Amino acid sequence: MNNNILVIILASGVFYGTPLFFAALGELFTERSGVLNLGVEGMMLMGGVSAVWASQHIPGTSWFVVLCSILIGAFAGALVAALHAFLCVTLRTNQTVAGLSITIFAGALGLSSYFANVWDVASETVKHPIRILNPGGLADTPIVGPILFHQTILTYLSWVLCVLSVVYLFRTRTGLKLRSVGESPQTADAVGINVAKYRYIHTILGGALAGVGGTYYSLTIVPQWVDGVTKGAGWIAIALVIFGFWRPDLTLLGAYLFGALQSLGLTLKSRNIQINGSILDAMPFIMTVLVLVIVSGGWAHKRLRAPAALGVPYEREER
Amino acid sequence: MQSPLRLERRLTQPKWLNWGVPLLSLLGALILGGIVLFATGKNPISVYARIVERGFASTDAFSRTLISATPFAFTGLAASVAFRMGLINIGGEGQLYLGTIGAAFAGIAFQDQPTAVIIATMIIFGMLFGGAWAAIVGILKAKFSTNEIITSLMLNYVAAIFLDYLIFNSSSYWRDPKSYGFPTGKRLIKNAYWNDISIGSIEIPFGFVVAVVAAVIVWFLYNRTRFGYEVGVIASSPNAARYAGIRARWKIITVMALSGALAGLGGASDVGDFRHVLDAKGVQISGYGYTGIVVAALARLNPLSAIFVAVFLGGLSNAGYALQGPDFPSGLVGTLQGLILFTAVAGEILTRYRIKRQNTIADGVIV
Structure with missing residues (x-):
């Protein structure tokens, strides 16, 4: 039963969806604060390359090295995000151009590749990849086991994060403040919320989560360093935030859907089912466009739209 | 997070900004790039010199530059x-x-x-x-x-x-x-x-x-x-x-x-x-x-x-x-492009704002 094709498709959806979720959750926080971050791809790659470096150079037991690698991946992503926050919040530059600059600067043809060369991380395989963890033998339960519990520590962590994020955004005072900064920074400022602080913190947090997403690619999926290993996952993450209507729970489901679609072609091919892989590959992107069309007009626009101040620099002097 | 500097919107745009800002931006990018190069054990001056040489310095190089x-x-x-x-x-x-x-x-x-x-x-x-x-x-x-x-x-x-x-x-x-x-x-x-x-x-x-x-x-x-x-x-x-x-x-x-x-x-x-x-x-x-x-x-x-x-x-x-080679790893070009962009978008701010030192005492008095 656990070899059923549907089970395999769902399991790979969770497996390939996890890094998408990390990056998308990060982008979600950033966008909720009113900052558009188009540099996710660059942050993921910087996280990924730093994590590989860490995993090759930090001594110690396997789990310790893995933990350090994840943290260093997150740190690298956060560092790049701090640069984005500086450009967008302090210097109030055009956020689209700033985000694209980040991706060009750090991306597949930029700093991540440069560091990979200088550190020489691509030449050997990763010594301590993030392995599948079977919590208490749960992976052997029929159907649910292989889908949900034949995963890495990062997947289990992502569920915790998902729940925490929902609580944080919709059930805490800080979360309410964060959303008000994204909706109307003027109002937030008037009631004494430090807009710049909120934007900095959540942009940097977003970058850290993107870095973890990148780490998942270089330490779990591949696991080795290849320039541009994320293959555009950062852009999918940005799309996912829209797809999930800026809500962590829906974004998680969307990530699994996109993850399943990404791997569906391969899964079907291994079962000798002939299907046009190109159409499957294109589905996430086409679906995002369709969702965007739906949420852009009418009823949905009022309830499920983007934060109102998304992408608009806040200029306090002009109140 | 009170920053010591304050941005004040410019009402007029002086002429010198049109050429001054891009030039400053480029200079800034070269300095930042130099820091990256230096930190990773390369000599910035010789890298830049070779970029100029292979990109612009001969008619042959320039013809290839036009292709790119x-x-x-x-x-x-x-x-x-x-x-x-x-x-x-x-x-x-x-x-x-x-x-x-x-x-x-x-x-x-x-x-x-x-x-x-x-x-x-x-x-x-x-x-x-x-x-x-x-x-x-x-x-x-x-x-x-x-x-x-x-x-x-x-x-x-x-x-x-x-x-x-x-x-x-x-x-x-x-x-x-x-x-x-x-x-x-x-x-x-x-x-x-x-x-x-x-x-x-x-x-x-x-x-x-x-x-x-x-x-x-x-x-x-x-x-x-x-x-x-x-x-x-x-x-x-x-x-x-x-x-x-x-x-x-x-x-x-x-x-x-x-x-x-x-x-x-x-x-x-x-x-x-x-x-x-x-x-x-x-x-x-x-x-x-x-x-x-x-x-x-x-x-x-x-x-x-x-x-x-x-x-x-x-x-x-x-x-x-x-x-491209060990002395000039791939990725350097994208890094430099990104840095030029950063300094350019950051420089753009000079055309829109004047940077002033924050005068906290005066702010207090005005109230």
């Missing part, structure tokens, strides 16, 4: 015309792919015609395909007010998958049926090649000349016609445009299509000038569309400046190819 610059010029123009109206078209990448598809189709289909006819149809089909692809984004924006940043970006991936499909996953019109092992596209016949124009010992790609002509036309359109004036009004005040009776929806679609057509023209030049084949992998690796946004931003959306910026960035990436 040509696609950047087209995608830079494409981004400029859209950004000028506040349309953030980052789909230049996908629109360029569609341009290569259109131009390769024309190059194969009309190969029995005289060269001039082949080239003309390649240009027309490249522009049509790229323009139509971008028009999708424009129509969605005009009809449903969808965010063009995301739709244009998503369509880049759809275009890339479509391009792969034509060459790798199907027996399409473009694929060479005789290519075994690694599938490739049908090669154009020699008659369909766009020939370089030589001035002295500098070889200028025909596509580069087309780009210059296109830049002049775009400049004229945006600075000397009613169309350009209306685009400017929409960009600076959408409401004013509506009261004045300007049909913004039509403009969105038209400007997007124009932007896509320019990117598509870049695709046509890619096929006609350089590759002579629909090269699905090659054109995707290059990231021309994304660099176009860099070009537009550095040129401050001026189509004529875009040509010069394209040559500058072309020189950088040409030197990058020529020097």
Whole structure:
């Protein structure tokens, strides 16, 4: 039963969806604060390359090295995000151009590749990849086991994060403040919320989560360093935030859907089912466009739209 | 987080900013890049010297720089015309792919015609395909007010998958049926090649000349016609445009299509000038569309400046190819491009604001 094709498709959806979720959750926080971050791809790659470096150079037991690698991946992503926050919040530059600059600067043809060369991380395989963890033998339960519990520590962590994020955004005072900064920074400022602080913190947090997403690619999926290993996952993450209507729970489901679609072609091919892989590959992107069309007009626009101040620099002097 | 510096909006823009800011930005980028190089154990001066040498210092190097610059010029123009109206078209990448598809189709289909006819149809089909692809984004924006940043970006991936499909996953019109092992596209016949124009010992790609002509036309359109004036009004005040009776929806679609057509023209030049084949992998690796946004931003959306910026960035990436090796790792060019962009967007702030020291005591007294 656990070899059923549907089970395999769902399991790979969770497996390939996890890094998408990390990056998308990060982008979600950033966008909720009113900052558009188009540099996710660059942050993921910087996280990924730093994590590989860490995993090759930090001594110690396997789990310790893995933990350090994840943290260093997150740190690298956060560092790049701090640069984005500086450009967008302090210097109030055009956020689209700033985000694209980040991706060009750090991306597949930029700093991540440069560091990979200088550190020489691509030449050997990763010594301590993030392995599948079977919590208490749960992976052997029929159907649910292989889908949900034949995963890495990062997947289990992502569920915790998902729940925490929902609580944080919709059930805490800080979360309410964060959303008000994204909706109307003027109002937030008037009631004494430090807009710049909120934007900095959540942009940097977003970058850290993107870095973890990148780490998942270089330490779990591949696991080795290849320039541009994320293959555009950062852009999918940005799309996912829209797809999930800026809500962590829906974004998680969307990530699994996109993850399943990404791997569906391969899964079907291994079962000798002939299907046009190109159409499957294109589905996430086409679906995002369709969702965007739906949420852009009418009823949905009022309830499920983007934060109102998304992408608009806040200029306090002009109140 | 009270910053010691304060930004104050400039009411007038002094003339010196127009050349001073880009120059300062470039200098800043070189210094930051130098720090990165130095920190990773390279000598910044010698790296920069070699970039200049291999990018610009000889006629041979300069001819190769123009080859790299040509696609950047087209995608830079494409981004400029859209950004000028506040349309953030980052789909230049996908629109360029569609341009290569259109131009390769024309190059194969009309190969029995005289060269001039082949080239003309390649240009027309490249522009049509790229323009139509971008028009999708424009129509969605005009009809449903969808965010063009995301739709244009998503369509880049759809275009890339479509391009792969034509060459790798199907027996399409473009694929060479005789290519075994690694599938490739049908090669154009020699008659369909766009020939370089030589001035002295500098070889200028025909596509580069087309780009210059296109830049002049775009400049004229945006600075000397009613169309350009209306685009400017929409960009600076959408409401004013509506009261004045300007049909913004039509403009969105038209400007997007124009932007896509320019990117598509870049695709046509890619096929006609350089590759002579629909090269699905090659054109995707290059990231021309994304660099176009860099070009537009550095040129401050001026189509004529875009040509010069394209040559500058072309020189950088040409030197990058020529020097690639252990001393000059791949990734350095993108890093430097990114740094130039950062300092350019950060420098932009100097044109809009004056930086003042925060005077906290005075603030307290005013209350």
